[in-house]
Amino acid sequence: MIKVGIVGGTGYTGVELLRLLAQHPNVHVETITSRSEAGVKVCDMYPNLRGHYDTLAFSEPDAKQLGALDAVFFATPHGVAHALAGELLANGTRIIDLSADFRLRDAKVWSEWYGQAHGAPELLEEAVYGLPEMHREKIKTARLIAVPGCYPTAVQLGYLPLLEAGLIDPQQLIADCKSGVTGAGRGAKVPSLLAEASESFKAYGASGHRHLPEIRQGLNDMQTSPVGLTFVPHLTPMIRGIHATLYSQLTARAEDLQALFEQRYAHEPFVDVMPAGSHPETRSVKGINTCRLAVHRPEGSNTVVVLSVIDNLVKGASGQAIQNLNLMFGFDETMGLTAPALMP
Numbered sequence: 635m636i637k638v639g640i641v642g643g644t645g646y647t648g649v650e651l652l653r654l655l656a657q658h659p660n661v662h663v664e665t666i667t668s669r670s671e672a673g674v675k676v677c678d679m680y681p682n683l684r685g686h687y688d689t690l691a692f693s694e695p696d697a698k699q700l701g702a703l704d705a706v707f708f709a710t711p712h713g714v715a716h717a718l719a720g721e722l723l724a725n726g727t728r729i730i731d732l733s734a735d736f737r738l739r740d741a742k743v744w745s746e747w748y749g750q751a752h753g754a755p756e757l758l759e760e761a762v763y764g765l766p767e768m769h770r771e772k773i774k775t776a777r778l779i780a781v782p783g784c785y786p787t788a789v790q791l792g793y794l795p796l797l798e799a800g801l802i803d804p805q806q807l808i809a810d811c812k813s814g815v816t817g818a819g820r821g822a823k824v825p826s827l828l829a830e831a832s833e834s835f836k837a838y839g840a841s842g843h844r845h846l847p848e849i850r851q852g853l854n855d856m857q858t859s860p861v862g863l864t865f866v867p868h869l870t871p872m873i874r875g876i877h878a879t880l881y882s883q884l885t886a887r888a889e890d891l892q893a894l895f896e897q898r899y900a901h902e903p904f905v906d907v908m909p910a911g912s913h914p915e916t917r918s919v920k921g922i923n924t925c926r927l928a929v930h931r932p933e934g935s936n937t938v939v940v941l942s943v944i945d946n947l948v949k950g951a952s953g954q955a956i957q958n959l960n961l962m963f964g965f966d967e968t969m970g971l972t973a974p975a976l977m978p
């Protein structure tokens with residue numbers, strides 16, 4: 635049994651970590667922090683957790699207390715993990731950061747997109763990008779994991795087989811993505827209000843979203859020439875879920891793309907390649923750590939269309955964080971992550 639802490643436990647990814655870890659046989663949540671709710675029991679704030687965490691209460695973040703744990707998840711806004719990571723690592727505590735603090739390898743690029751100086755550039759070299767389908771071996775021995783963003787997870791898993799096989803033009807990639815409103819976090823914001831977000835649909839960040847450099851970095855790692863990517867996110871009136879429609883142009887002779895995807899992901903516990911002709915739905919991954927993919931070759935064109943769906947709070951954040959923890963501590967990779975999706 636390992637002891638873990640969660641910094642930033644009142645947000646949606648924090649409570650999702652608690653929900654999933656409640657079923658994990660090898661993990662005990664020792665500490666959960668919130669500055670605004672310190673002293674409040676987690677099950678009083680989140681009644682879905684009653685019967686699972688009846689005594690655990692939020693506490694102020696305390697580096698000394700966190701440094702006594704085996705691992706700490708950061709489910710905090712960008713910049714918070716920068717401040718605490720060095721001290722925790724020095725105490726031997728392993729870190730799984732759900733924010734973007736260590737996702738970009740270049741501190742200068744990070745500052746440009748996140749509008750602040752990078753707070754721990756000295757740790758970037760050892761940080762491992764926590765996409766197991768790409769970096770499983772490095773994750774096993776990592777001390778510091780940067781859990782990929784939600785859109786980047788859906789997009790990278792969809793393009794991975796095609797780019798690795800060198801079948802598409804890396805300069806002509808278009809990722810048209812939709813997210814549910816929990817992607818914007820639990821903090822009160824006007825665009826997340828029911829009257830603003832429901833019965834409406836809009837794009838945002840079309841001329842540059844902070845996930846663009848992260849996705850570009852990941853796709854560049856899959857092959858040798860620099861990618862040209864257009865990424866347009868949209869806010870859609872659902873609570874959870876990401877749907878990515880990924881366009882690319884075939885450069886090689888037509889292959890059996892269905893077989894390519896099935897072979898690439900044959901041994902991946904959390905990637906499900908759907909039968910030919912499928913159109914995966916976001917509700918089919920609600921609450922689970924699976925990315926469901928379908929690959930299409932539309933009639934009469936050279937275009938490949940990949941459809942990729944995840945739950946932004948699970949494979950897009952907290953579930954993927956636990957998948958990383960399982961790999962880091964030598965547990966079965968699927969531990970705590972095997973329940974089927976909710977339906978409907």
Ligand SMILES: NC(=O)C1=CN([C@@H]2O[C@H](COP(=O)(O)OP(=O)(O)OC[C@H]3O[C@@H](n4cnc5c(N)ncnc54)[C@H](OP(=O)(O)O)[C@@H]3O)[C@@H](O)[C@H]2O)C=CC1
Pocket residue numbers: 641642643644645646647648667668669670671695708709710711712714732733734782783784816817818819820821946947950951
């Ligand atoms: N929502 C999603 O779908 C996804 C989110 N992420 C990322 O995960 C992280 C958390 O997201 P989400 O759960 O939505 O966030 P929220 O904004 O909903 O929650 C943030 C949490 O962090 C705590 N916090 C805020 N500031 C500080 C601080 N300075 N020091 C310590 N704790 C702090 C808050 O508690 P308090 O202020 O009381 O201390 C709160 O518990 C973000 O970086 C987000 O970008 C990643 C992928 C998907």
Ligand SMILES: CC(=O)N[C@@H](CCC(=O)OP(=O)(O)O)C(=O)O
Pocket residue numbers: 732733734782783784785813814815816817818819867869
């Ligand atoms: C719908 C919505 O607002 N989504 C968020 C992205 C999700 C997120 O939390 O970003 P990270 O993965 O980088 O942590 C946004 O577009 O800013």
